[in-house]
Amino acid sequence: MSWALFCYIHQLRNGLGVTAMRNYVSWGLYISTFVFFIGISHSGTLVSAILRISKQEWRRPITRSAELLTFVSLLFGGIMPIIDLGRPDRIANLVIFGRVQSPLMWDIISICTYFCGSTMFLFLPMIPDMALCRDRSIVTNTRFEKFKKWLYTKMALGWTGTKSQWHRLENTMNIMTIVIIPVAVSVHTVVSYIFAMTLRPGWNSTVFGPYFVAGALYSGSAGVILGMAAFRKLYHLEKYITLKHFDLMGRLVLALTLIYAYLNLNEYWIPAYKMATGEGHLLKDLFYGDYSKIFWTLQFGSVLLPIAIMSFPKGRTPLLLNITCVIIVIGAWVKRYIIVVPTLLHPFMPIQEVPNDWSHYFPNWVEFSITAGCLAGIFLVITLFAKMFPMMAVWEVEEGVQIEHDRLVAIEIRKKREAEEEAKLFDHSEVPQEAIN
Amino acid sequence: MKEKLIHIKSISNKIVCILLSVALFINISNAQDSAAAPVEKRAITMQLAFYKKADSTKTIIATVKGKSVTNKFLPLRSMKVNFYVQNKMDQVLLNSAITDASGRAMIDVPKILPLDENLNFTIFSKIENDSVYQNAEEHVHFKDANLSLILLPKDSTQTVKATVTEIDKNGNIIPVKGKEIKFYVKRLFGMMPAGEDYTETTDETGVATFSYPKDIKGDEAGGITLIGKIQDDEFYGNIESRAQAPWGVVLAVDKNPFPRALWEPHAPFPLIITIVTLFGIVWSFYFYIVYQLRQITKEGNPNVKSSHV
Numbered sequence: 060m061s062w063a064l065f066c067y068i069h070q071l072r073n074g075l076g077v078t079a080m081r082n083y084v085s086w087g088l089y090i091s092t093f094v095f096f097i098g099i100s101h102s103g104t105l106v107s108a109i110l111r112i113s114k115q116e117w118r119r120p121i122t123r124s125a126e127l128l129t130f131v132s133l134l135f136g137g138i139m140p141i142i143d144l145g146r147p148d149r150i151a152n153l154v155i156f157g158r159v160q161s162p163l164m165w166d167i168i169s170i171c172t173y174f175c176g177s178t179m180f181l182f183l184p185m186i187p188d189m190a191l192c193r194d195r196s197i198v199t200n201t202r203f204e205k206f207k208k209w210l211y212t213k214m215a216l217g218w219t220g221t222k223s224q225w226h227r228l229e230n231t232m233n234i235m236t237i238v239i240i241p242v243a244v245s246v247h248t249v250v251s252y253i254f255a256m257t258l259r260p261g262w263n264s265t266v267f268g269p270y271f272v273a274g275a276l277y278s279g280s281a282g283v284i285l286g287m288a289a290f291r292k293l294y295h296l297e298k299y300i301t302l303k304h305f306d307l308m309g310r311l312v313l314a315l316t317l318i319y320a321y322l323n324l325n326e327y328w329i330p331a332y333k334m335a336t337g338e339g340h341l342l343k344d345l346f347y348g349d350y351s352k353i354f355w356t357l358q359f360g361s362v363l364l365p366i367a368i369m370s371f372p373k374g375r376t377p378l379l380l381n382i383t384c385v386i387i388v389i390g391a392w393v394k395r396y397i398i399v400v401p402t403l404l405h406p407f408m409p410i411q412e413v414p415n416d417w418s419h420y421f422p423n424w425v426e427f428s429i430t431a432g433c434l435a436g437i438f439l440v441i442t443l444f445a446k447m448f449p450m451m452a453v454w455e456v457e458e459g460v461q462i463e464h465d466r467l468v469a470i471e472i473r474k475k476r477e478a479e480e481e482a483k484l485f486d487h488s489e490v491p492q493e494a495i496n
Numbered sequence: 497m498k499e500k501l502i503h504i505k506s507i508s509n510k511i512v513c514i515l516l517s518v519a520l521f522i523n524i525s526n527a528q529d530s531a532a533a534p535v536e537k538r539a540i541t542m543q544l545a546f547y548k549k550a551d552s553t554k555t556i557i558a559t560v561k562g563k564s565v566t567n568k569f570l571p572l573r574s575m576k577v578n579f580y581v582q583n584k585m586d587q588v589l590l591n592s593a594i595t596d597a598s599g600r601a602m603i604d605v606p607k608i609l610p611l612d613e614n615l616n617f618t619i620f621s622k623i624e625n626d627s628v629y630q631n632a633e634e635h636v637h638f639k640d641a642n643l644s645l646i647l648l649p650k651d652s653t654q655t656v657k658a659t660v661t662e663i664d665k666n667g668n669i670i671p672v673k674g675k676e677i678k679f680y681v682k683r684l685f686g687m688m689p690a691g692e693d694y695t696e697t698t699d700e701t702g703v704a705t706f707s708y709p710k711d712i713k714g715d716e717a718g719g720i721t722l723i724g725k726i727q728d729d730e731f732y733g734n735i736e737s738r739a740q741a742p743w744g745v746v747l748a749v750d751k752n753p754f755p756r757a758l759w760e761p762h763a764p765f766p767l768i769i770t771i772v773t774l775f776g777i778v779w780s781f782y783f784y785i786v787y788q789l790r791q792i793t794k795e796g797n798p799n800v801k802s803s804h805v
Contacts, residue, residue, distance in 0.1 A: 158759070158763060159768055160756065160758060160767060161758050172775060172779065175782060176782065179785055186792070215796075216789060216792050216793040216796060217793050217795075218796050221795060223795055224792050224795055227788045230788065231784075231785045231788045231789070234781055234784070235785060238778060238781045241778075242778055
């Protein structure tokens with residue numbers, strides 16, 4: 060991260076000329092990474108909100124990590140466009156002099172809204188856990204322990220677990236669960252609008268909104284599986300995050316990959332069938348030109364191969380599923396690059412009378428360093444969070460255990476009753492002997 | 497065995513000696529060749545043009561082309577061209593200029609130049625002592641003349657009177673007859689000929705009259721810039737004069753051609769309403785949740801030691 064900071068200072072001092080970006084490719088690795096991070100941020104919404112709303116009990120041990128992944132990927136995703144600015148000191152001008160009719164403005168508004176919502180969505184289920192930490196933390200003389208105690212006390216908001224507090228918490232969580240879903244969908248739709256509302260080959264598409272949302276959900280849920288597996292291994296959570304969770308998440312990712320594959324087909328097949336002049340150059344470059352190797356590797360490697368693997372129960376076991384999810388996540392990142400860069404290199408007005416290197420793009424060491432620094436930042440924030448706070452919603456898991464216990468008891472009682480009724484039906488002692496005869 | 501090895505060694509030594517001798521011979525002969533044949537400098541061509549503009553500034557432009565490795569004459573960039581003026585028997589350096597990508601080097605010429613007995617001035621352009629190209633020289637030999645444009649009093653014909661004059665040995669202004677003047681209209685990126693037949697010749701009084709067409713598009717006030725030019729004349733070079741005239745068709749400017757453009761100060765009203773409504777709803781929920789959190793805090797007791805989780 061220090062190296063990335065050094066590179067960023069170098070970029071600030073010498074301008075964007077130190078990157079490989081030039082007049083034509085002004086959105087390179089930074090904006091591709093921005094779109095990727097925003098996509099990953101959909102994981103929290105999907106796993107936490109959608110599974111919560113559909114009352115999927117198995118979600119309980121993994122919601123916290125999903126919500127955290129949303130929070131940090133949004134945090135660093137939001138930083139990427141600022142890094143892409145040559146003069147970040149003028150960022151306020153975007154708001155002060157921004158035009159409401161600009162999709163860039165919608166993007167700023169929706170990402171800020173989603174970030175605030177995601178922060179609340181992460182924080183709300185943490186309140187009872189913070190109270191638990193506050194009450195059970197050991198008071199020692201070390202500064203760090205004192206700080207932790209103070210932090211837990213502040214974040215617990217004086218939680219005592221009264222009926223009224225539980226009522227308010229459940230109420231707010233229900234509201235956030237419903238509100239955060241359209242906000243999340245709007246964010247990635249608006250991100251797609253930045254591309255789709257320009258007249259450029261490859262981006263001039265009506266399917267871009269759902270295409271981006273589906274791609275985000277598919278990569279985000281794969282990211283959740285990776286996070287889930289990492290925390291399971293590091294904190295020995297095998298008791299809570301079981302093979303069943305991997306199987307169910309694998310099914311979910313499989314379903315999302317199928318949707319994504321379908322939209323992928325629409326995105327490329329329709330313009331390829333028409334082969335309009337402007338689009339044609341780009342599509343030829345993707346299908347059998349400079350980018351064909353990456354393009355086809357992505358289509359087969361990160362879409363069709365995961366479908367094939369996850370279709371079988373063995374493919375949804377932790378090891379294979381994790382390998383598949385790594386492929387999906389890397390593939391999703393490269394896919395964003397393939398969406399952003401080749402289009403910029405194929406404008407409707409042909410590139411001419413510019414230095415030769417302007418018509419090609421590959422990120423240089425400055426861009427790779429800064430992007431890697433941001434990725435490291437994500438891991439750092441997750442690690443710090445895991446050091447400070449419970450990585451599972453303790454009360455939710457406990458509640459789940461209680462619900463499961465109640466369910467089992469209810470089944471037991473029902474079975475008992477059924478057995479009794481059955482016994483009654485076949486109990487002939489009370490029937491008069493005459494009736495039997 | 498040992499003898500065999502010594503024999504092989506001696507043979508290999510001989511081969512190495514022979515190869516070294518051959519290499520030395522080739523090297524020496526090449527060196528002799530290169531020393532004997534001096535490097536031949538490439539050929540060069542130069543064209544010179546003289547321009548006198550409407551504001552009486554005089555410019556001289558040299559266009560330089562050099563022979564490339566493919567034996568084609570191509571514009572030469574970054575060549576130093578020296579410009580001289582003939583003053584009696586001497587050539588006085590006026591200035592130097594470096595050619596641009598199109599091989600053009602240009603200088604402004606002083607308004608007053610030394611003249612010969614026929615009132616002509618001579619300007620030389622030279623490329624001297626270049627390491628790759630041969631020396632080259634070109635000159636122009638012209639007489640100073642004036643071209644003026646006068647709009648005739650406004651009538652339906654939109655006529656302009658162009659007068660060409662020069663100064664004789666006695667200092668008198670005399671008309672120049674038989675000179676072709678071309679008439680243009682200034683456009684944004686160049687000059688447009690004023691009609692299909694846009695050339696007139698001066699009469700004995702040095703005057704040529706030309707009627708401009710009436711369908712030329714002007715600015716918002718109907719103004720156009722008229723240009724009269726003597727082009728590539730063997731005695732006078734290029735002379736240009738300009739005049740403003742309200743003879744153009746008034747340009748109707750659409751003051752708001754892109755009402756939905758991003759740079760427009762006001763967004764479409766339905767868009768504002770939609771965005772404000774959608775995000776207003778979301779943020780009102782957020783505020784409600786913050787309010788609920790505040791209520792939870794109020795209801796709580798920070799001193800409590802056990803939570804009922």
